[in-house]
Amino acid sequence: MTTPPAIADSDRDLLLSRIRDVPDWPEPGVVFKDITPLLRDPAAFDTMTELLGAVGGDDVDVVVGIEARGFILGAPVAHRLGAGFVPVRKQGKLPWQTTAASYSLEYGEATIEVHVDAFQPGERVLIVDDVLATGGTVRATVDLVRGAGAHVIGVGILMELGFLNGRDKLADVNVHSLLLV
Numbered sequence: 001m002t003t004p005p006a007i008a009d010s011d012r013d014l015l016l017s018r019i020r021d022v023p024d025w026p027e028p029g030v031v032f033k034d035i036t037p038l039l040r041d042p043a044a045f046d047t048m049t050e051l052l053g054a055v056g057g058d059d060v061d062v063v064v065g066i067e068a069r070g071f072i073l074g075a076p077v078a079h080r081l082g083a084g085f086v087p088v089r090k091q092g093k094l095p096w097q098t099t100a101a102s103y104s105l106e107y108g109e110a111t112i113e114v115h116v117d118a119f120q121p122g123e124r125v126l127i128v129d130d131v132l133a134t135g136g137t138v139r140a141t142v143d144l145v146r147g148a149g150a151h152v153i154g155v156g157i158l159m160e161l162g163f164l165n166g167r168d169k170l171a172d173v174n175v176h177s178l179l180l181v
């Protein structure tokens with residue numbers, strides 16, 4: 001995998017200006033990072049898609065989007081790269097045989113699943129999500145991909161909540177965050 005280019009200050013400023021904080025959601029003490037203004041702005045959405053796609057370079061067979069906002073980000077990245085797209089979903093949401101991984105997050109526990117035939121051995125996979133918080137969701141996704149025999153070539157994150165140290169759970173993965181907040 002190639003190293004993604006540095007993000008221009010103007011691109012960083014554009015993305016940051018389109019993300020709003022929603023305090024105490026989904027529960028008291030949590031500050032939710034709302035990306036709907038970014039998604040609404042065609043220039044910001046295109047910039048984000050281009051920058052996340054650069055994380056994988058030309059080496060991507062499949063892009064994984066993690067439920068739910070990772071779907072919104074990952075699908076256009078896959079299209080831009082000419083790659084397939086695979087959703088990783090919350091437990092019980094996929095209609096066929098699945099494999100699962102459970103993890104802790106900043107305000108609870110969760111389980112994610114993927115179809116058992118989502119990846120072929122040796123495929124090169126780029127994982128995309130909106131926020132890296134405690135790292136549990138991404139760690140579980142990495143484990144699901146690797147468990148199928150595919151290779152995680154990188155993780156592209158829109159924004160990383162650095163104070164939660166989620167990157168610590170991903171020392172064996174190339175993680176590239178567009179924004180550190």
